[in-house]
Amino acid sequence: MNTAVEIAGVKFKNPVMTASGTFGSGMEYSDFVDLDKLGAIVTKGVANVPWEGNPVPRVAEVYGGMLNAIGLQNPGVDVFIDRDLEFLKKYDTRVIVNVCGKTVEDYLEVVERLSSQERVDMLEINVSCPNVKEGAIAFGQKADALYDITGRIKERAKQPVIMKLSPNVTSISEMAKAAEAGGADAISLINTITGMKIDIHKRKFALANKTGGLSGPAIKPVAVRMVYEASHAVKIPVIGMGGIANAEDAIEFIMAGASAVAVGAMNFHDPYTTLNVVKGIEEYMARYGVSDINELRGIV
Amino acid sequence: MKQKSMAKVISQEVLADGIYDMWLETPIAMDVHAGQFVGVYTVNRAALLPRPISICEVDREASAIRLVYRVVGVGTAEFALYRQGDYISILGPLGNGFPLETAAGKRAVLMGGGIGVPPLLGTAKEIRNSKSAPSQISAVMGYRNSETFLADDFGRYLQLYIASDDGSVGTKGNVIDALRENGIDCDVIFACGPMPMLKGIKDYAKEKGIKAYISLEERMACGVGACLGCICKTKETDSHSHVKNARICTDGPVFDADDLDM
Structure with a gap:
């Protein structure tokens, strides 16, 4: 049985990854999960300098999911390299570093600092965080801006580049095509959907940031639809995510066209979710006599 | 683990x-x-x-x-x-828990308010049985009214003073009012309760030149330090985050009040 997949020349032992921002750099979850069993660790977003993030409350539960407005708090690329990447050297799994920035130059600085790091297998460019005022999503909601930043990053990047797309757009196909045209090696989607919750007892917004990104099983049908549309719009590989809770969900994304999948908010519900998805995919393959996971991709 | x-x-x-x-x-x-x-x-x-x-x-x-x-x-x-x-x-x-060793040989007071009362009961029990016991220990718990849940349990381990919002039991007012009214002097406070109470305790500790270890609460998601949902502001740059944020779920929930910007 083959569960290995290949994206932009990088081989993954299985298609199960962690969604950026839900797994730190793996350290916190290594108490629960043997990281070697995962296809890849996708790290929390890393900027050129430390970011404070947003005020609290930063998270709120909603029906079937959660809202977050962390605001990309991170210790900056230097600490990331010295501590987080050093930690990940102990493990036999792929490392995809999520990169965020306020300006194009910020992104390029991180990309260049990571270019000499052999432990970094791929870069995932976050142009889709809805919770920061500058940068991020500003590059991810207009096709020409996405095309432009993708091209600028590709000029400098030594590792293959994944552009992480926002669902907060009119046409995901158009955005996927813009990333491809800009030279992206792959795309990942979906980031969170902008949402809001009001605490009627306190007569206040549930989040200090007022709005936040919706994640969890509540968004899965939207994500599956967008992965389907995007994967039909481009030739580059698609990494699918949005509310994956189990292997059945993961297989849905693969059948919609994803080459790999990522588990996000459900890590918070059950720290063992990623491992259960890996195991469940193998069980599904055994049950239906699927010899190669790649046979399932885009099968619908 | x-x-x-x-x-x-x-x-x-x-x-x-x-x-x-x-x-x-x-x-x-x-x-x-x-x-x-x-x-x-x-x-x-x-x-x-x-x-x-x-x-x-x-x-x-x-x-x-x-x-x-x-x-x-x-x-x-x-x-x-x-x-x-x-x-x-x-x-x-x-989470980290209360640093009970800091109270060894000192006068300690446990302070809880509302649903912040329960963790102080286990603290009372553990501190009484610990090798590094304080020289003197008492507790001040604050309640809304006469529903003084767990008060009897505290009585098994130490002297308990009560404050109630409506004055139906003990001191009318908050836990600091009860501390002053009963003339309780101390060197270390372990506390858990609503934010206004914890701020009051931080200020009281500063005024008296004593230590206060306070347990914070915040909306959490992962609980294990990965999501960065439940941070509190710190005075100095935190060694994990490299910004002035500490994670309540893993670096806390108990903090030295001096280290917090609140």
């Missing part, structure tokens, strides 16, 4: 209006100390996040922990329905 596992409900009863008292049999009990907490999961699949609930007390012989919690929403309303023999999923032990 942190784990997510099933715990068996040994008993559950109502302590006061909306306040529930649940004993759980769990291997986590062997590894827990005062001031730590667990994440408790609902079976309702629409409510995904673990509810952070402080550990009130531990019984290692019975491999059991006691959770005393207030029903505030769909999650805790579900927990209130559990009966003896039911199973419930929990994640823990989480």
Whole structure:
């Protein structure tokens, strides 16, 4: 049985990854999960300098999911390299570093600092965080801006580049095509959907940031639809995510066209979710006599 | 070692209006100390996040922990329905707990308010049995009214003073009013309760030149330090985050009040 997949020349032992921002750099979850069993660790977003993030409350539960407005708090690329990447050297799994920035130059600085790091297998460019005022999503909601930043990053990047797309757009196909045209090696989607919750007892917004990104099983049908549309719009590989809770969900994304999948908010519900998805995919393959996971991709 | 596992409900009863008292049999009990907490999961699949609930007390012989919690929403309303023999999923032990060793040979006071009272009971029990016991210890607990849940339990370990908002029991006012009224001098405070109370304790400790270790609460998602949802502001740059934010779930929930910007 083959569960290995290949994206932009990088081989993954299985298609199960962690969604950026839900797994730190793996350290916190290594108490629960043997990281070697995962296809890849996708790290929390890393900027050129430390970011404070947003005020609290930063998270709120909603029906079937959660809202977050962390605001990309991170210790900056230097600490990331010295501590987080050093930690990940102990493990036999792929490392995809999520990169965020306020300006194009910020992104390029991180990309260049990571270019000499052999432990970094791929870069995932976050142009889709809805919770920061500058940068991020500003590059991810207009096709020409996405095309432009993708091209600028590709000029400098030594590792293959994944552009992480926002669902907060009119046409995901158009955005996927813009990333491809800009030279992206792959795309990942979906980031969170902008949402809001009001605490009627306190007569206040549930989040200090007022709005936040919706994640969890509540968004899965939207994500599956967008992965389907995007994967039909481009030739580059698609990494699918949005509310994956189990292997059945993961297989849905693969059948919609994803080459790999990522588990996000459900890590918070059950720290063992990623491992259960890996195991469940193998069980599904055994049950239906699927010899190669790649046979399932885009099968619908 | 942190784990997510099933715990068996040994008993559950109502302590006061909306306040529930649940004993759980769990291997986590062997590894827990005062001031730590667990994440408790609902079976309702629409409510995904673990509810952070402080550990009130531990019984290692019975491999059991006691959770005393207030029903505030769909999650805790579900927990209130559990009966003896039911199973419930929990994640823990989480958080750092109170640094009891800092009270060795000193005069310590435990201060709790509202649903911040329960973790101080386990603290009272553990500090009485610890090798580095304080020279003197008492407790001041604040309640809304005469429903002074857990007050009898505290009486087993130490002298308890009570403050109530409506003046029906003890000092009318807050825990600091009760501390002053009873002339309790101390060197170290361990506290848990609502933010205005904790701010008051931080200010009181500063005024008296004593140490205060306070347990904070915030909306949490992962409970294990990964999501950065539950941060508090610190005076100095935090060694993990490299900004002035510490994670309440892992760096806390107990902090030296001097280290916080609040």
